[in-house]
Amino acid sequence: MIYEQQGLRPPVVGMVGAGQLARMTCQAAISLGIGFRVLAETPADSAALVCAGTVTGDYTALPDLLAFARECDVLTFDHEHVPGEHLAALEKAGAGQNGPAVRPGRAALRYTQDKLAMRERLRALGLPCPRHAPVTDLAGVSACAADWGWPVVLKAVTGGYDGRGVWVCGTPEEAAAVLAHPVAVFAEEHVAFDAELAALVARSPHGQAAAYPVVQTVQRGGVCHEVLAPAPGLAAGRAREAQRMALELAAELGVTGLLAVELFARPGDLLINELAMRPHNSGHWTIEGARTSQFEQHLRAVLDLPLGDPWMAAPQVAMANVFGAGTGTASPDIYPRFEHVMAADPGVKVHLYGKQVRPGRKIGHVTVLGSDMAGLRARARRAASYLGTGEEDQ
């Protein structure tokens, strides 16, 4: 590593992508006194606004990636969108001592870039997930529906997140409309779940791992709106099972850094839904709510430092995302709403991402800590709603 060659300089972590995940990782890097750089698409990106080590470039262009990597000791990611062949080139440079360690590596990241490969790997590992099948035409979808019943879920093999790239098709006609798009998809059974959960773990190159308490995520339209930690009403055995699966997956896939596993909880079992190998919306509550935030934990993991205590800093924590209001319904100016939100609830923790407000865009989150989940949840929702829309309830 470059750090070891140069002696005194603390290591530099470079994060490809400069969204809010990089922005909050930047805050954690400041405490550790390490170097931190982001590769931003534009100077107006969330992290680019605040990070002293911002480089502007194109993460789909290998020369930009290689130039950025040369100034880093460890390379990590704010998103899953760096092309696999570029990851391979970066790893080759790192292996030849001409570049940083790439963490997580291509072999692991593949399973966040190709959802069909992820499903097949999970099945090979014997881990529970929804039934699925590759499909190329309506006949294939109909065959799945004959087995599983309608609706059938069609998912883009690559590129989907936050509800994008996921279509719940109730009829053959709806499936045909999705198949008409020039997007590779696969079919998945539609799961009737009681709750959606997330299990967040960290794993370092030498194999140390740490698991956060399992949380419940509350989604609307495929987008996370609230996170409740720990998941209310979740049986201890079920929580341990989710953590065990996440730890096993992190080890089996060779993840370095964070692994977030989104799960469906049904009355009798858990099914793995999605994976992410980076800080995750379901872990934002850890900034105040855990002894070690997910952002610090990701840095410690990719630097191969001993991991921090993932234990909760309060009995219960509620997080709510802040979304921009619809056009015409409220001013896009968030700051004047601080007066009301902070006066109404001096304990609410506000995190804004510096993003331009657009309708439905995730522009921040709020966190509330205490011991009364119903009350915490109401407080978080009220604050998030007012910040986003100027109204106390959506």
Next chain:
Amino acid sequence: MIYEQQGLRPPVVGMVGAGQLARMTCQAAISLGIGFRVLAETPADSAALVCAGTVTGDYTALPDLLAFARECDVLTFDHEHVPGEHLAALEKAGAGQNGPAVRPGRAALRYTQDKLAMRERLRALGLPCPRHAPVTDLAGVSACAADWGWPVVLKAVTGGYDGRGVWVCGTPEEAAAVLAHPVAVFAEEHVAFDAELAALVARSPHGQAAAYPVVQTVQRGGVCHEVLAPAPGLAAGRAREAQRMALELAAELGVTGLLAVELFARPGDLLINELAMRPHNSGHWTIEGARTSQFEQHLRAVLDLPLGDPWMAAPQVAMANVFGAGTGTASPDIYPRFEHVMAADPGVKVHLYGKQVRPGRKIGHVTVLGSDMAGLRARARRAASYLGTGEEDQ
């Protein structure tokens, strides 16, 4: 204010000085989504290394201050060293809508710049402090000693901090040696105290105030080494008295932002020792240990936003400063020590300031939260000592 003229842009807070206080304020500003700039002496200053809004300039040069101020909506301070006449010029520009609000203002900051004026103001307010007297020569010091006994403390009227500018003189000869320096001093009785305390409060321009739990500071050679929150063994009535004095002082002096009041606790009373009107070493524990960190609280106060909950996030908190080791005794390279410190104690929170290591220089701090003060204190001391010196105890 510039913010109100421009509409959508969140306000920009400018901090004069770019030490670790500005660095940690920068982290808090990122969460709030406000603009934050620092006026640094050099690009290697602690905050300059991490703040995207760094301007390099000379805080003793009015043109540099005015140029920096033009890009800010609120101007605040990392230290007390901006000359009073420059503060007056900045306030004049702000009053004429040609510059930012200056918070705290000159009228308040004066009492952190001129310790004799501070003592006289405290006496006028009827607040308890050590006996003191202006002195210009040895006869004056000897007259004090005749009244109070030796040792007599001589203090620089301006410019002292962290034990600098304070001389404990046991004999007339020692006093004469201090008086030989071309530094204006005054005399103060030497206080035999049980403990040193600090009361930290915030006050906003419209008069809202919030008080943190009173802490004990453990000093060596006039330099703070540890902070224990809340102050162990402090009677509730005594703690309330310290908070009441700090709140009264903040109101009487018209402080906007934080006010840290350092106190001597004697068996029967409290005496006010020093004042600071900025984030303060005695409040670093609040980053993890209180619902609202002192850095966020300072920003909220100077922006005239409702103040945050100052309540503790754990029953007890111990903070220990990290100091650079003496030359020759240990490598100045801190980062490799992370391995041991983090493995030994996954719950310790590390804050490094990005400073070059020099013997005795304060280069970071660590914080530990829990409910067993003796254990927390041992953990914090062990981690801080190892980070600074490579040894577990100093």
